[in-house]
Amino acid sequence: MSLTIVGSMAFDAIETPFAKTDKTIGGSGIYCAYAASNFTSQINQVSIVGYDFPKEEMTDLNKLGVNTAGVEIVPDKKSFFWSGKYHLDMNTRDTLITELNVLADFNPILPESYQTTEYLLLGNLAPVVQKAVIQQLKIRPKLIVLDTMNFWMEVALNDLHEVLKMVDVLVVNDSEARQLTGEYSIVKAAKKILTMGPKHLIIKKGEHGALLFHNDAIFFAPALPMEDVFDPTGAGDAFAGGFVGYLAKTDDLSFENMKTAIIMGSVTASFCVEKLGAERLKTITPQDVTARAKQFLALTDFKLV
Amino acid sequence: MSLTIVGSMAFDAIETPFAKTDKTIGGSGIYCAYAASNFTSQINQVSIVGYDFPKEEMTDLNKLGVNTAGVEIVPDKKSFFWSGKYHLDMNTRDTLITELNVLADFNPILPESYQTTEYLLLGNLAPVVQKAVIQQLKIRPKLIVLDTMNFWMEVALNDLHEVLKMVDVLVVNDSEARQLTGEYSIVKAAKKILTMGPKHLIIKKGEHGALLFHNDAIFFAPALPMEDVFDPTGAGDAFAGGFVGYLAKTDDLSFENMKTAIIMGSVTASFCVEKLGAERLKTITPQDVTARAKQFLALTDFKLV
Numbered sequence: 001m002s003l004t005i006v007g008s009m010a011f012d013a014i015e016t017p018f019a020k021t022d023k024t025i026g027g028s029g030i031y032c033a034y035a036a037s038n039f040t041s042q043i044n045q046v047s048i049v050g051y052d053f054p055k056e057e058m059t060d061l062n063k064l065g066v067n068t069a070g071v072e073i074v075p076d077k078k079s080f081f082w083s084g085k086y087h088l089d090m091n092t093r094d095t096l097i098t099e100l101n102v103l104a105d106f107n108p109i110l111p112e113s114y115q116t117t118e119y120l121l122l123g124n125l126a127p128v129v130q131k132a133v134i135q136q137l138k139i140r141p142k143l144i145v146l147d148t149m150n151f152w153m154e155v156a157l158n159d160l161h162e163v164l165k166m167v168d169v170l171v172v173n174d175s176e177a178r179q180l181t182g183e184y185s186i187v188k189a190a191k192k193i194l195t196m197g198p199k200h201l202i203i204k205k206g207e208h209g210a211l212l213f214h215n216d217a218i219f220f221a222p223a224l225p226m227e228d229v230f231d232p233t234g235a236g237d238a239f240a241g242g243f244v245g246y247l248a249k250t251d252d253l254s255f256e257n258m259k260t261a262i263i264m265g266s267v268t269a270s271f272c273v274e275k276l277g278a279e280r281l282k283t284i285t286p287q288d289v290t291a292r293a294k295q296f297l298a299l300t301d302f303k304l305v
Numbered sequence: 306m307s308l309t310i311v312g313s314m315a316f317d318a319i320e321t322p323f324a325k326t327d328k329t330i331g332g333s334g335i336y337c338a339y340a341a342s343n344f345t346s347q348i349n350q351v352s353i354v355g356y357d358f359p360k361e362e363m364t365d366l367n368k369l370g371v372n373t374a375g376v377e378i379v380p381d382k383k384s385f386f387w388s389g390k391y392h393l394d395m396n397t398r399d400t401l402i403t404e405l406n407v408l409a410d411f412n413p414i415l416p417e418s419y420q421t422t423e424y425l426l427l428g429n430l431a432p433v434v435q436k437a438v439i440q441q442l443k444i445r446p447k448l449i450v451l452d453t454m455n456f457w458m459e460v461a462l463n464d465l466h467e468v469l470k471m472v473d474v475l476v477v478n479d480s481e482a483r484q485l486t487g488e489y490s491i492v493k494a495a496k497k498i499l500t501m502g503p504k505h506l507i508i509k510k511g512e513h514g515a516l517l518f519h520n521d522a523i524f525f526a527p528a529l530p531m532e533d534v535f536d537p538t539g540a541g542d543a544f545a546g547g548f549v550g551y552l553a554k555t556d557d558l559s560f561e562n563m564k565t566a567i568i569m570g571s572v573t574a575s576f577c578v579e580k581l582g583a584e585r586l587k588t589i590t591p592q593d594v595t596a597r598a599k600q601f602l603a604l605t606d607f608k609l610v
Contacts, residue, residue: 088489184393187532208513211530220604222525225516227492250610259607293609299525300605302564304598305555 002042003248004114004141005032006133007123007237008103009047009057009071012277013083016090016231024277025057027080028123028147031234033066034281035241035268036121038289039249041065044114046133048072048106050079060282069111074102090229091206110136119248120144121240122167127152127159134166143253145169145244146198147237150176165197171240173204186211187218200258202243204236212262214255221262222299224270224292231276235269238281242268267292307347308553309419309446310337311438312428312542313408314352314362314376317582318388321395321536329582330362332385333428333452336539338371339586340546340573341426343594344554346370349419351438353377353411355384365587374416379407395534396511415441424553425449426545427472432457432464439471448558450474450549451503452542455481470502476545478509491516492523505563507548509541517567519560526567527604529575529597536581540574543586547573572597 007029013022029047036043043066051074058068083097106129120141122130130146146167152160153176164170170193174186180196183189186203190213193201201213207229212219243265250257267289274280312334318327334352341348348371356379363373388402411434425446427435435451451472457465458481469475475498479491485501488494491508495518498506506518512534517524548570555562572594579585 185532187530205513208510209527218530218604219607220527220530221607222514222527222605225492225523225525227490256608260609263607263609297607297609299523300527302524302526302568302602303561304565304568304602 001040001118001142001248001251002044002116003036003040003119003121003244004044004046004070004110004117005029005036005121005123005241006046006108006125006130007032007121008080008125009049009053010080010082010103011052012081012233013097014231014233014277015085017086017088018228018230019276021276024279025054026082026234026277028125028234028237030278031237031272031281032121032123032241032244033061034064034278035238035272036245036248037064037066038242038268038284038286039245039264042248043067044070044111044117046070046108046110046114048074048102048108050077050102051075053079067113070108070114072109077102084233086232090232108133115139118142118251119244121244122146123237123240124149127156127163131159131163131166134163143168143244143247145171145240147171147240148176150179153179161196167198169200169202170198171202171204171236171243173206173236177201177203202262204239206232210239210262210266212258214258217255219255219259219262221259221266222296223266224295224299226270226273229273232273234278234281235272238272239265239269242266263293263296264289267296306345306423306447306553306556307349307421308341308345308424308426308549309349309351309375309415309422310334310341310426310428310546311351311413311430311435312337312426313385313430314354314358315385315387315408316357317538318386318402319536319538319582320390322391322393323533323535324581326581329584330359331387331539331582333430333539333542335583336542336577336586337426337428337546337549338366339369339583340543340577341550341553342369342371343547343573343589343591344550344569347553348372349375349416349422351375351413351415351419353379353407353413355382355407356380358384372418375413375419377413379410382407389538391537395537413438420444423447423556424549426549427451428542428545429454432461432468436464436468436471439468448473448549448552450476450545452476452545453481455484458484466501472503474505474507475503476507476509476541476548478511478541482506482508507567509544511537515544515567515571517563519563522560524560524564524567526564526571527601528571529600529604531575531578534578537578539583539586540577543577544570544574547571568598568601569594572601
């Protein structure tokens with residue numbers, strides 16, 4: 001099934017306790033696309049870049065089956081730039097620089113060829129932009145997955161609530177779930193969010209794994225215990241991309257298959273943090289995915305007698 | 306198989322955002338014993354109490370199969386008293402009062418009838434006391450499980466290292482594992498601890514579950530997502546008691562069975578936090594355990610195609 005991904009394509013400067021780069025390719029759209037490409041080669045990318053975005057990066061994406069017809073190239077502006085530095089715990093980071101550049105005017109126009117998309121992943125962007133994409137689709141996709149962050153809860157809460165009513169799955173982290181609901185208990189927060197629109201909710205807990213909520217059912221996907229997290233940048237996007245990519249591949253929206261999809265999201269995120277930026281995501285093989293998924297199975301598998 | 310538990314029996318005053326009591330029965334030995342009693346009725350208790358400790362509490366334990374011959378009653382001193390107040394997140398607490406009373410002179414003497422014990426759980430106490438118990442046993446138990454805390458790493462690190470060499474399983478939380486090793490990465494910390502003596506290591510992460518490390522194998526037991534944690538006091542002890550209780554019942558030290566034992570520890574801890582103090586632990590039925598264990602299974606169960 002075809003999957004449309006909306007997200008930023010950018011330059012990042014990243015510093016972690018283990019690594020540093022002044023310029024690497026990043027942005028939610030990049031991480032989501034590379035992650036999803038491990039599962040499906042029918043990807044429609046929607047994004048915006050400046051004149052400085054490398055053509056080879058586009059070609060690399062095209063080779064994986066990513067259609068970049070929906071990536072607008074602005075000839076007289078620079079690409080989005082983000083710079084961040086991680087603390088020792090890798091769970092917190094300081095944003096040092098945010099230069100919106102082209103992203104300030106992002107008003108995505110979906111190519112006609114994207115109209116038949118069955119799966120839609122709305123990466124972390126302004127809720128009005130996310131809404132505009134949904135409204136351009138004449139046939140509603142089978143599944144719309146929305147990623148967002150605390151920033152939009154602070155500056156565009158009403159818009160966010162509007163778009164929440166239009167989607168099937170929301171992906172947030174634990175502190176964002178708390179912020180969105182005012183509930184400290186994750187279970188109570190989840191119950192509230194499931195009344196806001198999405199029928200499925202994923203709450204990411206970083207190194208502590210992720211929870212899937214649907215009606216009264218809960219599934220817990222662990223994170224892989226790792227000796228070192230080299231660079232956590234993009235792990236959340238890789239998770240979302242792997243999750244939706246697997247669903248687009250299998251085209252099965254049962255709770256059972258959603259559980260496996262979340263594991264595939266966790267698998268993809270576990271690769272993402274092994275190297276700087278999106279480096280590792282670009283080199284994952286199907287064998288890597290299968291082997292790592294088995295590791296996840298072994299991690300939580302137990303018998304009741 | 307018979308299980309000997311060494312731990313405090315005390316009065317607690319507890320305040321959480323949901324509940325408050327000025328006096329309830331607590332102490333690691335109480336939580337461990339009630340937890341283990343769900344799985345085995347051959348429990349030898351080793352502890353010390355003052356003249357003020359209620360006789361009915363002893364009788365209640367005896368009814369469950371807990372032998373209290375090893376509980377010293379000091380006629381002219383008061384029982385250990387602890388008072389604590391939890392913060393809203395329930396993961397942090399302030400100790401308001403610690404009155405050691407009888408615990409200051411705790412020098413456990415094991416009754417002759419305890420000598421044949423196959424399983425030994427050393428609750429959180431001074432490492433010299435834990436060591437003294439091991440040394441009194443003429444036949445080494447099949448399995449010795451040690452619980453400890455950051456306090457002993459600060460005031461008795463050398464003693465702790467000595468006792469670590471004598472045990473099979475260490476139970477600590479994530480911050481204690483970091484403190485003991487100086488490693489931030491939990492996986493690296495685990496590898497270091499497994500060179501210190503114990504062949505199995507359990508790292509508890511509170512609401513984020515627990516990890517079991519053995520050689521290169523890792524098992525992850527989730528915590529049950531709960532709407533409310535009423536009172537976390539004793540959850541760690543309940544976890545340890547449930548874990549060892551299940552092992553004493555099944556008498557199988559394979560990694561496979563250790564995994565199930567950790568789930569049983571998590572099951573027991575999940576009951577513990579539902580009510581104030583040890584209240585809920587006293588009323589768990591075998592049906593409760595079975596049903597909750599199935600919930601844990603459903604929580605992480607997924608299929609790979």
